[in-house]
Amino acid sequence: MRTAAARSRLAGYAGTYALLLAAALLTLAPFGVSVLTALTSAGQFARQGPLSWPSPPTAENLLALLTSTDGFLTPVVVTLQMVAVILAGQMVFSVLAAYAFALLRFPGRDLLFWVYVATLMVPQVVVVVPLYLMLSEVGLRNTFWALVLPFVLGSPYAIFLLRENFRAVPGELVDAMRIDGAGTLGLLWHLVVPLNRPILATLMLITVVTHWNSFMWPLVITSGPTWRTITVATSSLQSQYNNNWTLVMAGTTLAMLPLVLLMVIFQRQITSSIAATQLR
Amino acid sequence: MRRGLVAWLLVAPSLIGVACFLVLPVVLAFVVSLFDWDLLGTREFVGLDNYAALIGGGALLNSLAVTALFTLISVPVSLALGLGLATQLHRALPGSSIVRVIVVIPWVCAPLALGVVWKWILQPSTGAMNAILGMRVEWLTSPSLALPAVAFVAVWQNVGYISLFFQAGLARIPGSIYEAARLDGAGPWRTLVHMTVPLLRPTTFFLAVTQVVASFQVFDMVYALTGGGPQHRTEVIASLVYHEAFDAARLGRASAVAVILFVLLVAITLVQQRWFARRITYDMS
Numbered sequence: 001m002r003t004a005a006a007r008s009r010l011a012g013y014a015g016t017y018a019l020l021l022a023a024a025l026l027t028l029a030p031f032g033v034s035v036l037t038a039l040t041s042a043g044q045f046a047r048q049g050p051l052s053w054p055s056p057p058t059a060e061n062l063l064a065l066l067t068s069t070d071g072f073l074t075p076v077v078v079t080l081q082m083v084a085v086i087l088a089g090q091m092v093f094s095v096l097a098a099y100a101f102a103l104l105r106f107p108g109r110d111l112l113f114w115v116y117v118a119t120l121m122v123p124q125v126v127v128v129v130p131l132y133l134m135l136s137e138v139g140l141r142n143t144f145w146a147l148v149l150p151f152v153l154g155s156p157y158a159i160f161l162l163r164e165n166f167r168a169v170p171g172e173l174v175d176a177m178r179i180d181g182a183g184t185l186g187l188l189w190h191l192v193v194p195l196n197r198p199i200l201a202t203l204m205l206i207t208v209v210t211h212w213n214s215f216m217w218p219l220v221i222t223s224g225p226t227w228r229t230i231t232v233a234t235s236s237l238q239s240q241y242n243n244n245w246t247l248v249m250a251g252t253t254l255a256m257l258p259l260v261l262l263m264v265i266f267q268r269q270i271t272s273s274i275a276a277t278q279l280r
Numbered sequence: 281m282r283r284g285l286v287a288w289l290l291v292a293p294s295l296i297g298v299a300c301f302l303v304l305p306v307v308l309a310f311v312v313s314l315f316d317w318d319l320l321g322t323r324e325f326v327g328l329d330n331y332a333a334l335i336g337g338g339a340l341l342n343s344l345a346v347t348a349l350f351t352l353i354s355v356p357v358s359l360a361l362g363l364g365l366a367t368q369l370h371r372a373l374p375g376s377s378i379v380r381v382i383v384v385i386p387w388v389c390a391p392l393a394l395g396v397v398w399k400w401i402l403q404p405s406t407g408a409m410n411a412i413l414g415m416r417v418e419w420l421t422s423p424s425l426a427l428p429a430v431a432f433v434a435v436w437q438n439v440g441y442i443s444l445f446f447q448a449g450l451a452r453i454p455g456s457i458y459e460a461a462r463l464d465g466a467g468p469w470r471t472l473v474h475m476t477v478p479l480l481r482p483t484t485f486f487l488a489v490t491q492v493v494a495s496f497q498v499f500d501m502v503y504a505l506t507g508g509g510p511q512h513r514t515e516v517i518a519s520l521v522y523h524e525a526f527d528a529a530r531l532g533r534a535s536a537v538a539v540i541l542f543v544l545l546v547a548i549t550l551v552q553q554r555w556f557a558r559r560i561t562y563d564m565s
Contacts, residue, residue, distance in 0.1 A: 016368045020379045023365055027383050027440065033408045034397045050408040097294040106287035112295070119302040121546055123497045125518040126538040129525050130308035131301065153297025184286050213390035215500045216518075220526060231392040235504065238396045245400050255393040263388045267381040270388075274441070275448030278486050 031256075038062065038250040045246045061250035065237075070225045072254050075233035082147045082229060083211045089152030090207055091200070097154055098162030099188045103174065113163075116156040124216060132220050146221045147229070151211065158203055161277060165199045166192055202273040205266060212259055230255045306542070313535035319526075330536035340537060342512055343520040344544075346427060350516060351495040353431040354438075359487055361435065362442030363480070367472065369443065370450040380447075383440030391437065395504025398433045402505075420506050423513045430505050430514050434498065442487055449483035450476070489552050496545055517541045 037045065038061055040054040065072045100106065101113050131150055132141075140146040169192055177187055193200070215231040222228050228236070237251045263270060313330055317323040334340040369380050386394060401408045402419035410416055419429045453476070461471050477484075499518035502508065508515035508523065515523075517537065525534035 013373060016371055016373055016376075019365075019368050020373075020376055023368075023439075024379045024382045026436070027386060030394075030397055030401055030436075031385070033401065037400070045406075050406060050411045093293040093297070096290040100287040100290040104287040104290070106284040109287070112291065115303070116294075116298060119298055121493075121542075121549060122302055122306055123493075123518075123538075123541060123545060125497055125499060125521050126309055126542045127302065127305035129521070129531055129535050129538060130305035130312060132525075133308070133312070133531070134305070150297075150301040153301070154294035156294075156298060156302070159294060209388050213388075213392070213500075215390065215392040215503070216522070220522075231390050231500070234390075234393050234396055238399070238504070243406065245403075245406060248396060249400065252393045252397050256389045259388045259390075260385055263385055264381070271380050271384060271444060274384075274444045278445060278448075278483070 031260075034249045035253055037246055038253045040246050042244065042246045050245075061246050062254070064247065065250050065254065072230070072233055072251065074225060075228055075230045076254070078144070078147075078227055079212060079230040081144070083208055085148045086151045086211050087204060087207050089148070090155055090158060091204060093152075093154035094158035094162055094203075095188070095193070095200070098159045098166055099192055101159065102163045102166035103169065103187075103192070104184070116159060119156045120160065128216060128220055131217075135221060142222050142224065142227055144227060147218060147227065150217070155207075158207070161203065162196070162199065165196050169195055198269075198273060199276060201266075201269055202276060205262070205270060206274075206277065208262065209259060309535045309538050309542070312532055313539050315532045317531040317535075319529040319531065323532075326532065330533045331540075333533065334536055334540070339512070339515070339520060340540065343515050343517045343537070346512075346514060347496055347498075347516045349427060350431050350434075350498065350514075351492055353428065354434045354495055355488065355491045357431075358435040358438045358442055358491065359484065361439045362487075363446050363477075363484075365439060365443040366446030366450055367476070369447055383443060385440070386437040387441035389437075391500040392504050394437055395433065395501040398436075399505050402429060421510050423510050426506055426510055426514050430502055433505065434495070434501055437501075438491070442491070445483050445487055446480065449480045453479050485552075489549065492548060492552070493545055496541065496548070 033051065036054055037050065039057040039059070040052065041058045041060060044052065044054065067073075101109060101116075127150075135141060135146045135149070140149070173191060174187065177191055182190065213231060214229070215235070218227075218229040218232050219235070222232060225233075234251045234255045238248050241247050314325060314327060315323045316326045316329070365383065369376050399420065400406070402410075404410060404416055404418050404421070407419075409419065418425065420426050457475065457479075458471065461475055466474070497518055498516055499522065502514055502516050502519055503522075506514040508519040518541075521534045521537045521541070524530050524537060
């Protein structure tokens, strides 16, 4: 009796491991074959087709991309700058606004917050044409400012998420610090921000991922090699060198590698906290 | 009074952002949709002609059908697989924490870049998929296979991310409930269907709403995989907006499509809220 139960439990473990192994392999296989292709010479790929082990592995595709004048170096730098500026702006301005909405009283607060929440329903594709017209009108088309301006002043999503968390700060602590003479900003910096480090870190990660990967807006508002981002460069590489797949896979590898590394470094943060972004 | 002023100063930057880059563009989208407007700036008021042309022509109807079909395939499949994966990861067997990280990797990658990778994998003669299968299937260029193939790639990208939410939901269910079910003689399947799934309803609701809304806006992945072809079989609504605006230079027509999408998404969100609000009966907190 006991051995039968143990055997069925063992079978259950084996089944779980088989499923998890399959999930891991199906997830990793596309990355694996694309990286291998990026390390294969164009000649070997033409002779042996896909799924051949690179012999010898070559960096020629990656080097070609990084050294050619219309290559990936400029897009990487542009994307890094864009993400850095948007991240800084969004964190500062979202934290300030969320703090006011969560812990301060002011006339018009609830109505204004309702407007912010309503804008959560606005899809990007609805605003992309008007934004293109607006920024072209003021002469910002194909500039760095056009890449960051629509996002740098904070995001309603971040404000909503932070407000939920800031509201959980105990009122007694707020009162105690007020009595000790803390000002409005002192309260934010010395109490609210330190208590909310995990959600702030999660939000930073989400912001970096979102804007490193953003495509439609940079595609529309930039043209030519000066201000294009890594996603736009990847896309034009693919259409320009349609069948040169070793080069194209080098491009996708470069586009994805930084975030995969970020993911591996912050794995615990990401897997344990993404679910905390569930809005109620 | 002074504190009110401080609060408004704190809100001011984001208010300028919301007003200029969200509210104003939405208003402008409605306005532009009433014009015949090209990329060079020539514009002529045409009233509701753009809407009439869209409803009379086949492109809008096609895009609505394509988007709806894409959603109907990708959302239920990715939710079901995400739940299945979560139940296995929830057992927390040694080593499963590595898998938990691996399956989320596609979520941090650009849909555009993943689309390019899968475009190569699914190439008829030089791609890895057909090399493995030993067949020559036109995954992305056959009119009947293209949309399911795009939906498959979207599911592949999202399952791990979705499973994170289900894992969090499973962690909130008290283990004592399962103990009781086991003592009552319920097998694993009945436990899943009659207990786990109903108890996860708040999580499922959240995921269903956000995933439906996201899949109605899908663009990057389709742009990379098929560009909307073959024969417009994968021309989702966002692709139609993009092509009307920046290929055909009909900004008015594109804005009308965008407005229709916006109205549709608001309606879907409200309907889902009401439909699920009546059905969420379990409060786990």
